[in-house]
Structure formats: C-alpha cells, structure tokens
Amino acid sequence: MKHNFKKTAIAMGLAQMALMLGAAQAQEQAQAPVQSTGNDATVNTAAAPAGSMTSVVVTGQRAALQSAQKIKQNADEVVDSIAADDIGKLPDRSVTEVLQRVSGVTIDRAMARSDPDHFSVEGSGVSVRGLSYVRSELNGRDSFSANGGRSLNFEDVPPELMAGVDIYKNPSAEQVEGAIGGLINLRTAMPFDYKGFKAAISGSATHSELRKGKASPSYSGMVSNRWKTPIGEIGALVDLAYSESATRTDAVQVEPYYQIQDNGRTVWVPKGAQWRSLNFDRTREGAYGALQWKPSSTLTTGLTFFKSKYKMQWDEQAIFGSADPYAIKVTDGEYGDNGALLKGTLTNTDPTKGINFNNDTRTAWRKSDTTDISWNARWRPNDRWTIVTDLQKIRANTRSVDSTVATGLKMPKEQLDLTGSVPSITFDAADRAYLANPNNYYWAFTMEHLDRAKAESKAGKIDLKYDFDNPILRDIRFGARLTDRDSTTENSNPSYNWQGITQDWMGGLQGKLAYLGDPRFSGSTNVHSFKNFFNGKIDVPAVAFPDVSLARGYPDSYAKLHSYRGILCAENGTTCDPWNQATFGGDPKGINQQSEKTKALYAQTRFGFDDLKYPIDGNIGLRMVKTDSHANGYTLFSSSATPGPGIPVIVPYARAENFDNSYRNWLPSLNLRLKATDTLQFRFAFASALSRPDPSQLQAYTKLTQSVDNNSQVVSYTGEAEGNPNLRPITAKQVDLTAEWYFSPVGSITLAVFNKRLKDVIVKQTTINRLPDTAGVMHDFTTTSPVNGAKGRARGFELAYQQYFDKLPGAWSGLGIQGNFTFVDSERTLYNGVYSQYCTATTGAANLNLNLNGCDTNGTTFGNLPLENLSRQSYNLALMYDKGPWSARMAYNWRSKSLQAVNVSGTNGTDGTDTNPASPTVGQHNVAWGLPTWADDYGQADASLSYKINDRMQIGIEAQNLTDSKYKILMQQSTGLMGRSWFSSGRRYTARLTYNFE
Template sequence: MRNNSQRKNSNHHNKRGIFKYSLIASAIVGLSSTAVQAEEKIKQEDIEVIEVKGQRGNLISAQNMKMEADTVIDAISAEDMGSLPDRSVLEAISRMPGVAIERFAAADDPDHFGVEGGGVVVRGLTHVRSEFNARDTFSADSGRGLSFEDVSPELMGSVEIYKNQTADMIEGGIAGTVNLNTRKAFDADGRVFAFSADATYTDLREQTSPTFSALYSDIWQLDSGRLGFLVNYSNSEMKVESNGVQVGLYEMQSWDNSKFIPRSTRLSKKLDDRTREGFATSLQWENTDRTILLTGEYIRSEAGLSWGESVMEMDDSDSHSNMLPVAGTEFEFDENGYFESGVITSEAGWRGDGNPQRYGMQHNMQSRSRIEESIVNDYSFNVKYTPNDSWAFNFDIQYVDSTMEIEDVSLMGATRAVVGMDLTGSSVADITLYHPGYDGEGSDTSANPFTDPTKHFFRSAMDHVSDNEGDEFASQLDAEYTFDEGVIKSVQFGVRYSDREQTTRQSDYNWGVLSEAWAGGNIWYSDTDVPHETVSFDNFARGGVLSMEGGNAFIFPSMDLVRDYRNLNASLANAKAVDWGWNPLADRGDTTGGFIPNEINDTQEKSTAAYVRFDFEGDIDGLDYSANVGLRYVKLENDTAGFIIYPDNVPEDPVDNGDGTVTIDGDFYRVADQKAFGNGGSESQIASSEYTNILPSVNFKLNLTDELLLRFGFSEAIALPSLGNLRNYVDITGEDNVITYGSDINPETGQPDIVSMAYDRYTANSGNPYLKPMESYNYDLSLEWYFAEAGSLTFSLFYKDLSNYFINGVTIRDYTNNGATQQVQVSGATNGDKGTIKGYEIAYQQFFDTLPGALSGLGIQLNYTHINEDGSPNAGLNDSNPDSSEAADFAFDDLPLEGLSEKNANAALLYEKNGFSGRIAYNWRSEYLLTTRDVITTLPIYNQANGQLDASLFWDVTENWKLGIQGTNLNNNITETMMQINQAGDKKTRSWFTNDRRYSFVVRGTF
C-alpha cells in the first residue's frame, strides 16, 4: 500500500531476513521516515540500535530504500542533499543514475542559460511524473508536472525516483516518477530543533546571498495516545550571472558562393535573482494501541525568478546580403569555406561607386526583464486504520492550489559598429567592437560611439505575459489483507478519484517598432527624456573575450524602465515615431485581462482509477523471493473549453444560380455551400474526450545469496499530454472547392467552361483536446550486490517500447456552420509513431574501511548510464505556443531524440573521519540535441558534452554544531552549443556560456 511515501515494508521481508547486515542498516537514525520506521521495528525486537550518522548514514539510508523497494528505484536522503551545494531538488537528483537536467531556461530557448537548470530527463525521456508524498502535484504552467527547480531541498526528508511501476502507483510516470517526501512529526522519537544558515558568494556577479532553514518537531504523550507536531521553513536567495557569446546563421556570400559568414553575433550579460521560500507542517496523532494514525499536512512552495539581460546583437538582416572585410584586412576561412576570423563591415549605405560605405553593422542593444512567480499550496489529510494483524485501511484526501505568473518585457535600442571576430580559440570566441568608421588603421575613431546618446536610437519593444491558475482535489481509499500463511502474502486494492481544473493564459510575444528609418525616422536617445543607462561589460566571460577602445561600456535602455511594465507605454511616448508601432498587449481589442480568446485555455480533467495488487513471498530451491502482480484501471475524462472562428470568405454581391454555383462579376463561380460555411462567424465550444486502459504490472525479486539479489520489473505505463497542447481554439482559414469559370458559355452544357478547379481544404492551427496519452511497455532487469552496509554494486538493463508519441502533425476534423459541413485540415499536436528506448545503468559505492589510519575514511560513488533510442520521433511542439505548427518543419531528417544524452556519468570521492566529512563530485553528460528548431536560426541546436565539478567539506565542531564550505562549478565549466548546418550532420559552434563559481559558508545546528 503506497501512501504518504511509505509501503508496508513489513509484509515484504523474506523469512531469512533480507541480508546479513540488514538489521544494522535498518537501524540508521535519520530524518528519513523509512529509517525511523525500521528503527522502531528493531526496538520492538529488543535488538541493539547502532546509530550511524554523516555521509555513511546517508548512503545506508538511501541504499536501504533501494534494496527493500517493491520495484526499481533510486533514492537520496535529506542529509545527502545537504552535503552538496544543491539549491534545488532538481540539482540534487541530477546526481542519481539515469537522471540528467537541462542547463537552459527552456529546452526550446538555447539563447538563455539557466545556471541552476530547468528540466529533468529520466532515462532519456522528459515525460516525468512528480509527487509530494506519493500524491499528485504540479506547477500551474502549460506543462503537466512540478517545476523541480522551484522546490527547496531543505523541505525534503528523502527523494525517490521510481523507474518502473506497481499497480498502486498513480499513473503517468512513463519515464519515471519523482516522489518528494517531506518530513513528518513522528520521524523522530522526541523533540528536535535544527537549523541551517549559509552565505553564498558568486564570483562573476560578485555578490553574496543568504539561505536559512529551520525545523522544529515534538511529540507529546497523551492519555489517548501520542501527538506529534512538526514545522519546517526555508528561505533562500541566489544572485548569479551568466555571460554568452553567440554567432548566427552562416550565409553564403554572393561575391563568392563558396564562402559562408555568420549573419550575426550576440553578446549577452544575464543576471538572475532567484528566491525560494518553503513551508511544511504536519500534525500527527496515534492512539495508544497504534491501530489508528491520523496525519494532516500542509506544504507551500513559493519561488521567484527575476532576471535582467543586456544584449548586444549584430543584425544587418535588412541590408544587402554581403558582408565584407574592412579595408586593409582579410577574412580567414576553414577548408570548407566557413568564416574563422576577420573584421566585418557591411554593404549598408552602398554608394554605387563600387566601394562600400564604411558604415558598420547595425547592433540591437536590448534590455530585457523577465519576472516569474510560482506558488504551490498542498493540503492533505490521511487516516491509517489497522484493526488487527490481517487488515489495514488507508483513506487520503488532498487539495492542491497552484498559480504561476510571468511578465517578460524587452526594449531595444540600436547603434552601429564594425565587428572583429576570431572563432579559432580553444574556448570562447574573441569579439572586438570598433567605431563604425574604422578602416583597419584606426581612422575616424576619435569618439566612442557606444556611450554616446547621439549615436543610439530607440528601435522596438516587445512584451509577453502569462497568468495561470490550477487546482486539484483528490481522494483515495485503500485496503490490504495480510494472510497468515501461504505463498500469497497479502492482497491490496483501492480506488482513487481526482478532479483537476486549470486555466492557462499565455500571450503571444508582442513585438512592435518604436522608431526606424523606414518607420517615421529615428528617435535618438539625446533627443528625448526616455531613460537609458551605461552597462559595464568588464570581465565579460572572465576576460579575454570582449575588447573595445575606451573600455567595455555600452548604452542600453534603462532596466528600471523595462521593469516598470505598467507605466512603460506612457514612458515611451516620446520614443515613438509612429502610432501604429508597439502598444502593450492589453491595448489589443477583445481582450480579457490582457489576453485574447485564443490565448486562454480552460481544462477540466477527471481521473478515476482502481487497482488490485497481490504480494507473494516464498522460496525457489531454497532461494527466497518476493513479488507483486497487479492491474490498474484508469479512466480519464477531459473537457477543454475554446472557440471556433470560421473564415470570412463569402464573396461580395454573389448571384445564386440555383444549381450549386454562384456568379461574381460574370465569370467567377463558387460552390454555394461555401457561402454558408465561410461567413466569418464564431462560436464557443467544449471538446470532450475519454480514455480508458488497464495497466498491468509485475515485479519480482529473488535473493540469490544473502547479499545478492536479482530483480525484474514489467509494467504498462502512460504519460498524459501537456495541458498547453490540449488547447481548444480553432481559427479556420482558406477555402474549399474553388472553381474558376470562363466568360463564354459552352453551347453543349449551357454552362461556362471551367478554367481551373482547386480542392484546397480549409486549414487551421490549434491544440488538440482529443490527444490520447502516450503509452509504453517498460522492462527492467537488475542484479544488485549489497556487500557492505554502505557498499553496493548494481547493474540494470532497461527497455521501453513506446507508442502514441506526442508529435506535430495533421488531423482532419469535420466542422458545421450554418448547416454546411466542411472538412478542416488542423495542424498541431497529434498522436503517432512508435519507438524504443533501451540502455543500462551501473552504480557503485563503498567506504574503504580496511585502509590504514586516516585513509579508512575514504569512499567512492560512481554511476554510469548508457541510453539508445530507435525510431522515436521528435515532438516539434511548443507547450506555450501550441497553435504554431512551424516547429514541425525541421531543417533536416533523422535527428536524434531531443534531450537524450547517450552517456551520463557521476563520480564522487568521499571522506569521513574524525569529525570531518568531505565530498568532491563530478557530473557529466555527453552531447545531446537541445532543440530541433532554434527560433532564430531555424536549425537544430546541440548541447556539447560537458561536466561540472562541485565539492564540500564539513567539520563537526561539537555534537550539535557543524561548519562547512561548499563550492559549485569549480572547474569553470563552459557550456557550448553547436548548430547543425547540413543533412550530413556537420556542425558549427553556435554559442558559449560561462557562469558563476559559487562558494558557500554553512553553519548547522541540531538540538
């Protein structure tokens, strides 16, 4: 019975005990509820409890969870999360086998680096289910699950990653299920007070930010039983910086079609201010005979991310296609004709005398602010009733309330410059900016144009907002009957019902011109009172990357102006050359709260499930085994509200001929049915869909020896489509069955001769409220050797046979308007294709106790995952913009699966002795496809193989006090992306990103 993060482990111990050392391992005293439950059992058996703390105790606790699990899992304890400088649950779980994280703000946005990561991949797939205490949880975005980067690790008691399933688990974890277990009042025997405080310095940002957490729990003995209360609070801030250097699409030059030069360069300085505030409390009561346990919990996770970005981007896309070397200089190319170095000017302002005017390249100077606020409130109440040794009952209710808001505003200025680029270095490209009059010898460079307001003009603005809210009510009832004897140890059965409602509001990215030569003329900074500011790019990418005469300082639109979104339009009044240019989203017609109808998605999803599970124990030729077999019935009902807008293609002044044709101007005829359908009307609609399935699962564990076990797992699993891709807004365009006739009458037919006939279906871009879940048959086979209390070597094979992928495709739907029915070709999300994911995982950990003296404190952790896929299609979908089908138009065929690294590895050197505890950890993943279609280049973008080195050292000053230092990104990892430039798979570097090294000083106390 899986509830509140615990299975009833007592039913799954074999007759001989799991392993020789299992009593010691089970006696670990920690904050993990699994360990505490094991300790209480041991006390009841009057066995001496051996307390193990520190890293060794953390590893034993996690190893014990894995060893006793009913299916394939990996786990990490709360203390282990705290031993490394992980600021979110996302960072912590990236050190587990088979788990990788993204390092960008979003996978389809490779221009914005995310220092702390932004997405989780399990065994090569992103369809990961998230849970709080084995219950459903989610962030109110257009996706499906929880944003793990928003959750404070200080709230956790443990984290479990289920890589296969049992029948009692909630459906949806086709890649894996990440279960976040919060601490409970009864996890400890008595009063506990603990706190942690640290200060973190970031070396690029050169700022220090604090983190604080505290926990208090106590237990009171009452006449009616015992009462426990726990409260846990955490608050953290992080101020980080990332610098990016980027080159654009390589374009063939007309002066030599064998030469290719990047269209643009981009330099970005991004400052992230991250806040996390977490609160969790639990109240527990248990009666004197321990037959009734009541648990009430409240969890609140509040996260904010505010980032500001200053971007200089060379962009002459509106000028002549050629780019030329400055006089007296030459370009250097590689053997394939691709640019490597040189000083670039353009043909803008061509005089017509055969010589380019030395006018430089236009540069956008963009200030961008993005503010994200996410809140998840989780309320739950659980009743466990165990009237006797045979029966156990569980009742659980939960309510989740989640909101997410985004405000994203950009303001662009512009100036001109000559650009020097050297792409031949071993790390980041070198960029030099020159006066636009630079001629290779320094002439006409007496004034620095980059800090001169007379050389900059306000160019454009763009805004995007999001306002999402969702809630879910869920209830579950379970029962378990334990048999006194026989092969069948127990039978579990239960039902679950949930009702989730969510409103997702996602605006378009609303770009508009402020001033341009082609749009009313330029409005220069010096001619208006609209604020601007000077931004320093000194030490950009830690120096040696950017150079400019007079210092690396540049004028940008004021960041304070950009962040004051409510007053931005009024503030820009003097920067607008035309009235028809940029105006804020709320000024569009027919808006509700600033959103037009097709930007609003209302979804209600009801889930009904029932399961039965049989647990077995016995022996085969003297070898003990345990197993579970089950079936889970799932019924999903989805109602998605939306609109249909019909085309407006009724011809003006048609003459109905009464024979199915109309006459226009005497010679153009259309089918009369079209007149009724294409009347420009609209109507609201609710699209309803239903899905049912029965999901089998089988898990088997065989103890080959006292230390060696063989595990097999099989299950059918599903993944639910993202809510964004269920959007039900259909804007129909085009026309059908168009017939063009000549003016002369055919004497034989009495009708005009047909000049042409076209059968072009009506078309639309939309989400798909009829999407079915993705399905998979999951197979696992593992051999697990637990040779010491904190020592193990495990090897796992896995295979997933997947179908019903979510892809961008075309569906044909019938729509009726004014009594006329037409077929419409709708582009958007659909189900299709099959594929497989397969691979293996190896994990090893050990402390070398037999080494002499101080060396006996050494330990090691290693894990490696190898993944292959075959036939898996890339989705070509965008959760936040499902109405667009452009992403399906990939530049090349046979692209690898997005997000899948073939190789993933973690290595850690551990030390624990004489009050000192240290760890050096390296996390690495091989190259992977970041996005199939970059929004700027339209090319596939790959994240190159890279790794990050982190370390920590703690000292137990006393039994209650601990001091520590932690370091992140100690190897100064540079994240490099590549763009695929042809079908053959050749790649050129797209960007380089550097980010802070972080250093933390930590104080912890436990009383």
C-alpha cells in the same frame, strides 16, 4: 524591511519541521515493514537480510548513503534514493541538482526547453532514462506546479524541507499512474519519525564569482516533538526555509548561417555575433507542518501542510543582430570544408549603411506558489487487515511579466574568428568608440509578455491490505483513487507584443529614426561596459543600453517611448499607428481552460518462495484507470482575400467550442526478486505505463486563414492549432533487469538493463481541416497541430558503484568513492501521415508550416531526430571522505549532447518575401526556417567540506562549478552542428553553520 523580518524570524528559533536525518530513517526502516504513519510513500522498508547491517552508529554523509542503499535494496520496485545528510541538508543547493546525481537522471541547464538563449545556474527540467515523461510526488501524493505541465518545477521546491528523494524506474500497480520516464517522490519527515524532541537550525551564505556584491543568505529550521496525553499520543513538527540566490551569466552567441555568395562561391555566413549578460535573483520560501495523533495502537492519523513559494527576477543587457542576412558582405573570409565561415569581417553590401543590431534591456519576473494540504489515517483493526485513507487538496499559482526595451545601432563592421573554443569578436579603437557613443543609437522597439496560471486538484483514495498466513502469499492489496483537477492558463494578447518605436521600414516615418543624439529623445540610457566578462577571458566593447527603469516601468515608460514616433510622424505631416498595450482577454488564443477527472482501481498481491535454493519474492498487479477530460476552446476563420474572379468566398466565423475526451487504460505490472545470497540479488520488472498529455498540449484553439497573393492570384489555405484536446496518453511497455550486490552497509555494485517501447508519442503533424465556400466547394486548410503521431523506444543500461574503504589504515579508512554511468539509445518512428516537405512562409500570415525535424535557412529539411532531451551517455563520479568530525565530497557530473527542441526562440524565422509562396524556390527568399537546437556535452565539478565541532554544531563550505565550465548550445544546419551560444556563470561558494538541539 520585509526580507529582514523574515530572516530574523527564521533565525530566532522558528518552529521548524520536517527533515528526517538519514540515519534516523534507516533505523525506522530497519525496525518495521510499515512506512511512518501519514507518509504515504510506497518504499518497502522491511528489515534487511541478516548480516547486511552492522551495529556501528554512523552519521552524516555516510549515514545518508547507508539509508539510501537500504531503500534500494529492500524496495519491491526498481528504485534509487537520496537521503539528507542531516536535518535540512540534502547534498546540493537545489532539488534539481540533487536529482542529477542519480544514475539515469539528467537535468537541463536552459531556463526553458523552448528558450535556449538563457542559462539556468541551478538547473531546470528533469529527464529519467532519457525521457521527460516524469511524475512528481510529495510523500507519495501527486504534486505539480501551475506551469501548463503535470509535474513540479523541482527548482521551485526548497531542498531544506526534504528528508529524501526516491526515484522509481518501473512502477507497480499500487503506485499512481503517469510516469513512463520515472516517478520522483519527495519525502518529508513526520513527528513520529523521531523518538521525542528534535530540533535544528541552519544558516548559510553563498557568493557568486561573477555577481559581485553581498552574499546570498539561506536559513532553515525544524522542531518536532511528541507527547503522551489522555487521548493518545500526539506529535507536531514544523519546518521553515528561506533562501536567496544571486548569480550572473555571460553569453556569446552566433546567429544562424545563411547561404550567400562570396567571390562567386556559395558559402554559409551568420548575420552577426553578439554578447549578453544576465543578472538573476531568486528567492525560495518553504513552510511545512505535520500533526500526528495515535489514539490507540491500531489507529494513527496525520495532517500535513506544505507550501513552497518561488520568486525570481532577472535583468539582461543583450546586443543581437537584426540585419538582412543577404545584405551581409564578408571581407578576407576564410571557410571550412563545409563552406561555413571560419574568419572574416562582416559589413553591409551597401557601404553607406551599417549592420543592423538591436541592444535590449530586458527584465522578467515570476512568482509561483504551491500549497498542499493532506490528511491520512491508517487503521489496523486486527492482525490481518490494514486500511489506509488519504485526502489531498493542491492549489498552485504563477504569474509573470517579461518586458524588453531596445535601442538600435548600425554597426560599421564586425570581425569574427569562429575557430576557437569560444567565438572571438574584435573591434578596432574607432569602432569601440562608435559603440560607446549613445548618439549613434536610436529607439528601436518594445516588447512585453504577461502570463498567469492557476491549477487546483482534489484527490481521495483508499487502500486495503490483507496479510496472509501462508508460505507463499504475503498479502493482497487493492484500492481506489479519484481525482478532480482544473487548470487555467492565460497569456497576454498578443502573447509577445513586439512593436517598433522607430524602424527604417515603418510607415509615416519616411526613414527618420529617433536618435538619442536628438535632445527630444535623449536620456534614460547607460553605457554598459561588461566588466569581467567571462571571468575576464573575453573582451567585448561597451554598448549603450536603455535604463532598466524603462523595462520595469511598463506600461507608462512604453507609452512615453512610443510617443517619439508620433513626434517624427507629425514632423513629416503623416500619422502613425498608436501603441497598443498587451492585455489579458480579447483573444481566446491566450486562454487555455482544462478540467480532468480520473478514476482508478488496482489489485496487487505480494508473494515469496523462501524454500527455494534461491528465494524469489515479488508482486503482481493490475491497475485500471479511466480519464475524462474537458477543454473549453475556440475555432475561427478569417480571410484577407479581396473578393474577385477566381477567389472562393468563405464566410468568416468565430465560435466557442467545448471538447470532451475519455479513455481507459489497463496497466499490468510484475516485479520479481531472486536472492542468490543475502547480499546478491537479481530483479526482473515488467509494467505498462502511461503519461498523459500536458494541459498546454490540450488547448482547444484553431485558427483557419485564407489569403491571396495579389500578384499571382494564388490562394493559400492555412491553419494553426495551439493544441489538440483529443490527444491520447503516451503509453509504454517497459522491462527492467537488474543485478545488485550489497557487500557492505555502504558498499554496492548494481547493474540495470532497461527497454521502454513507446506508443502514441506526441509530435506536430500537418493535418487537413475542410471548409466549404458559398458555392458548396470544399477547401483543404493545411493545419499544424500536435497529434499522437509516432512510436519509439528508449533502451540502455545503468551501472552504479559505491564503497568506503574501511580497511585502509588510519585516517585513510574514511575514503570512499561513488560513481554511476548511464547509456541510453533512442529511436522515433513516425506513423503514416502528411508532413510538410519544405518550409514556406504564408503571405499575410504568421503561420509557419515547419517540417517535424526542422528546416534550414535554405529551405532544406533534416533527417530523423532522436527523442528530445535524451543524452546517450551520462555519468557521476564522487570522491568522499568521512572520518571523525570531517566529512567531504568532490563530485563531477557529465552528460553528452542532447536534442533540446526544434523551431525555438532565436533559431527560427522567415528570410524574405516571394511573390509566389505556393511555389517557393529552395535556397532563395521566402523560406520559413526552424533549426533543431542541441545542448552540447557538459560536465561540472562541485565540492563540499564539513567539520563537526561537537555533537550539536557543524560548519561547512561548499563550492559549485569549480571547473568554471562553459555551457554550449548547438544549432543543426546543413553544414553540421554549429555553435549557437556559449554561457559562463562562474563559480559559487557557500559557507554553512548547523546546530542541532536534543
């Protein structure tokens, strides 16, 4: 009922608000060099050179491209832009997908960079020129989500509220600091952007090929008007948006490879392959309102309200290997030249046992919202001075629950063929019947995770501009900005609370398991058949899973499941440890409290030499910013050592600590433009830039541990640090050179060459903490923590082209093409420091001292890795059509493989025990390993077609992933880049109807 009320309210004529037509914006920009009042983006919208515009009125897709091209051509900085085709109509289904069309911009397809096991259909993180150090703005003001980072989750923002998106590649002094990779500004409309009354409504329905059921609806609507009143001109605009998405993703995965012996040969074999299916539901709501008042010709003021709400839930059924890798035996094995398994049948070395697998039902939900209230006033007291003041308050919240309930299974055997494009997992009829029988399963484990976060920021600034009457100096701008930001992130204690229900190794059970065949433990499961898996291209067997209600029923359902262990223990005359629920509080490791204040001053002058044969204009400026941060933290020491001869005694302690950090940065910038002709121009840009550490990297929590191997009496001193409150910002010196030829209103060829030299890149490094024992002897604790430990570079070029072929005959003149290509090369060089050279597990502790570049399952390390999230090559290609009432686009986006992360979920762990952890034997047990994961090359084709029934009504259809592309994750091992995961999400189709009121 709640959703139906929302849909009906929106569909009935909501007062909706801001999405400026691309053509309307282009017209506004051509008329005046000043931005629309109250919209504080820094695009210079001075009139275009003579001859570069025609008097032909264009609309829709062509108008949007024309508007975006004019922004790029006339901006003071190096910028790319995307404008909405119509009110509420950016060219893709999410802001993230819109951004990937821009040269130099790539998006992630994993839900999180730390979780390569889950695919995001609409995309996730954004990188610009291969760097993830990206700032986000809303109408030229800072904006963020409460996720432990500094930027927006762009997938959370309703694209229907956007009039356009600008991506700045090299900032100027007047722009807010914080963007090394790029600055992404989301633009909404203001009432004074329109001449009078303007309104539109739209609705759409999306169908997912793999997710059967009803279509997912989306609605949006905007209304704007302006009035002459006795107190001046007043404008009001309201915009509302609501959308749902229901998708399914299927996946096949291969576990990491281990070295084992097969007929006297050392080979690499995974401990199994697995499959999973995930249903994802997303709801996005947005509300935007704007009021403007112009009491006189010299003063305009505006108030805006923006709120985005995001809610998602996904349910997953996954079977995954949990066997001892050294208990795997291969029959009829075939191996490649690198010794890695190609084909074979996996069994247990003990013929009376099977291969351990777990079968989990997992549900996760997250709710997030961001609220932005801003006030702006622009006063022009005379022809020389312009004074702009701006106040803003942002509040962001998020909370999440992640719940997993799993059964266990001892699989008789698993036949693998890893030679194809996707792994083939084969089972005979007897094994399929075994897998489909719930009586062969037992209750294995539960795991829950909870988190919540809130962030709040207040910002104020004043900008002054003085216009010169001078042939060279155009104006001088200077101003100040103050911010005050607080954030608190909490994770449950324990963060991921894995607890076994019944496992072979658990004390008190004496090997007994809670099998579903026992009437006391039966029920609450279902046999999932994986229908239409990978669009019918892969046949996997049915598996018994816990009911989703058990995962959603946390914590009551967990308490019941863990009571089964108590029943078995009582049967054996033993006692079992009770189940402990994850909660907030109790462990300071789960709380990260940060505050930050900044003060910035800048001065910038614009100049021009119009009398030269080739006119030159530009700006030069300097920005100074001081940052003061504060972190509430905790440091503790504990020991599991039993006092005795040769065992130093260190007194345990736990204390709260506060950390203050302060730094000042000077950021000069220079932007030059040379106009060879009215249509051909060249740019040179230089700037110093910074990117502050994320709040998640600044957490002040350190735990030091003393442990002893009781057999060898070797004492280990280790530590773990969640963050480092003394981190400095990453800084860069960056240079851009561009050549830009604008040969028609929607025709251009541009080339940009760039070089960014990075300093103080944040990496994890092994450092030393020292504590004294009771005798006064100091002991070194090897602690892994983030530090400013590397320098690097990212350099390359972008080539872009777009054109409509207006001179073709008849209907062919509506054809157009758009394309871009980006090449980025990166390098990272570590500063001098102490890094672990092998990977060891510390007895009695969960700490893993992992090499910066990752460690293989045999204990060997990898060479230097490139910067994360950087694809060396990416491109977009679009075939367009605009003629009469018809508009169409076929677009293909592709990026080459990129490093995701090191030591992430599913590709790390320890592989056994050793009596001497201080002297590990490479290639044997007690290896702590963490593999680098890579996203493989990926390309996707999307299309849209629309028809304008009349001046007010338009219908259209859209299709995403027409090629049914499969997304692949790779894991780096000594044998090379091995396939880890293959994802299939199928195609999506959308039907859309738009109606404009005049």
